[in-house]
Amino acid sequence: MKIAQVTLRHMKMDLLYPFTTSFGTEYDRDFILVEAKSEDGLTGWAESVAMPTPYYNEETVKTNWHILEDFLLPLLLNKDFNHPDELTENLFSHIRSNYMAKACLEMAAWDLYAKQQNAPLARLLGGTKDKIDVGVSIGIKDSIDETLEVIEKRRSEGYKRFKLKIKPGWDVELIDKVRKVFPDIPLMADANSAYTLADIELLAALDDYNLMMIEQPLAHNDIIDHADLQARLKTPVCLDESIHSLEDARKALKLESCKIINIKVGRVGGLTQAKRIHDFCLERNVPLWCGGMLESGIGRAHNIALTTLPGFRLPGDTAGSSLYFAEDIIHPEVTVADGMITVPTSPGIGYEADLEKIAKYTLFSKTYRKC
Known part of the structure; x- marks a missing residue:
């Protein structure tokens, strides 16, 4: 398999509504879109979920x-490979971290590979579902009443799980109401x-509300304190930011730091690593769900395939495009x-890139070709 050229586009798409979390408010989706072309003229698409x-x-x-321009693209454009797994296992293995940069190239390679095989990406990953359950993520609002209105609207639309962003001062009272x-x-x-851990009593108070889980309550790089917290809580802890690899998942589960894991493809370095974490958790009956990063439709399509x-087993964050753009x-x-969401059955990610819309939201682009 040979990738003849890759075009990187710096994209910016306004969000319909501001999205607020404990670390700030996003008003737009500012990201890198990847277009990878093979020598036989097929195209694979993906996006980086890194934020500005x-x-x-x-x-x-x-x-x-x-990282893409100076390290990963020179490796990819000068090497032949038979399967996208080889990007994780060989080509990019000596580049430390930079998971989101690695993931967007690897995911484009997966889309391209699936198109070459004339098969849906979901099937090549080992997917078994024709439809996937979908939840919705609701950011921090100006008032609890506004949050209640959003929940009612999304419930009327049929969403099957409701995730509320919380932070100190916007937690127990919100959940209670x-x-x-x-x-x-x-x-x-x-x-x-x-x-x-100084907030352990406050977090334990959430046990009274029959929550599916509390996602990443403690530090982004922690699995030790989460183990202490999980031992104190009846509510399952779900880890997100702490899990970048199969090794992270293995250690977190061994320490009993969580009972549920959220897999974000960009966070773990691509679909190959996401599938490995999935297989490990499936063997141990650990529930998974696919998280979101306010992706455009290209990223959503990859999430759908993975799910x-x-x-x-749990509804993910891959809500409809119209909720965000x-x-x-x-x-x-x-x-x-x-x-x-009905899983598409056409080759690759199953959705077509709209080149006119892509051009509309492109701030800058550059094409890199095989030497």
Whole structure:
């Protein structure tokens, strides 16, 4: 398999609504779009989920561009490979961390490989589902009443799980009022590392509300304190930012730091590593779900394919395109019916890149060719 050229595009798409978490507010989706072309004329698409600021993790749009341009693309464009797994196992293995930069090239290679095989990406990954359950992530709002209105709207649209972002001062009272209005909805809280063990009593108070899980309550790089917290809580702890590899997952589960794992393809370095974590957790009956990073339709398509694997037992964050963007850069757009997304069956990611829309939202692009 040979990739003849790769085009990187710096994209910017306005969000329909500001999205606020414990570490800040996002008003747009600022990201790198990857277009990889093979010598036989096929094209694979992916996107980096790195943000402009190093708040979720240390990677940013600018650092990803640097790593892609100066290190990863020279490796990829000058080597032949038979399968996308080889990017993780061989080509990129000596480059430390930079998981999101690695992931966007690897995912483009997966899309291209699936198209060469004339097969849906979901099937090549080992997916078993024709439809996937979908949840929705609700950012921090100006008031609890506004949050309740959003939940009611999304519930009427059929979403099957409701994730509320929390932070100190926006936690127990919020969950208490939501539970009084919606006593039976599948509900979880996501802290994005906003707490410490000094808050253990406050977090333990959330045990009273029958939450599906509390996601990443403690430090982004911690698995030790999370083990102490999980031992204190009845509510399952879910790890997100702490898990970058199969080794991280193995150690977290061995220490009993969590009972659930969120897999984000960009965070773990690509689909190959995501599948390995999945297989490990499936053998141990550890529930998984696929997290989101406000992706455009290209990234959502990859998440949909991954979520078809049998270990993804909980609804993920891959909501419909129309919840986030006035228009998406794929056709058809990702749509949700009765809380489910129908998995596409055409080769690759199953959605077509809309080149006109892509051009509309491109700030800068550069093409790299094989030497």
